[in-house]
Amino acid sequence: MSATRVCSxxxxxxxxxxRVVVDGVPIAVVLDSAGxxxxxxxxxxxxxxxxxxxxVEGDTIECWAHGSAFSLRSGRPLNLPAYEPVPVYAVQLxxxxVLIDPSVTKPAS
Known part of the structure; x- marks a missing residue:
C-alpha cells in the first residue's frame, strides 16, 4: 500500500x-505548536x-472522555485509565x- 493524501x-x-479514515483505519492527524x-x-x-x-498540548493528545493522555511521538499512554498504546503512523509531506500510509507504523519508543 502507498501513502494516501489525507488533507493539506x-x-x-x-x-x-x-479525524481522517484511510482504508478503514481511523487516524487523528495533529499539527502541534512546533509545527x-x-x-x-x-x-x-x-x-x-x-x-x-x-x-492537544505540546506533543500529547488527551482523550476528552476520561483524561488519558497519549504521546504523539510514541503513542504510549502517559496516565491512567488507558494503559495500552495507540498506533503511530509515519507522515509524509x-x-x-499530508500523506499517510496506515500499513506503516512507527515502532513505539
Whole structure:
C-alpha cells in the first residue's frame, strides 16, 4: 500500500486534531505548536472515543472522555485509565499535502 493524501497542511490548525479514515483505519492527524505533523490511531484504548475530539498540548493528545493522555511521538499512554498504546503512523509531506500510509507504523519508543 502507498501513502494516501489525507488533507493539506494549510487545513490543519496548531494544537488541534483532525479525524481522517484511510482504508478503514481511523487516524487523528495533529499539527502541534512546533509545527510538526503527527498521525496516531484515532481511538482511545480505554474506550471507543475519538482522540481527534480531544485536547492537544505540546506533543500529547488527551482523550476528552476520561483524561488519558497519549504521546504523539510514541503513542504510549502517559496516565491512567488507558494503559495500552495507540498506533503511530509515519507522515509524509509533499508540498502542502499530508500523506499517510496506515500499513506503516512507527515502532513505539
Amino acid at each position: 497542511l494549510s487545513e490543519l490548525e496548531p494544537d488541534s486534531a483532525r 510538526e505533523v503527527h498521525a496516531i490511531g484515532d481511538t482511545c484504548t480505554h474506550g471507543d472515543i475519538s482522540l481527534a475530539e480531544g485536547f 509533499d508540498g502542502d499535502d
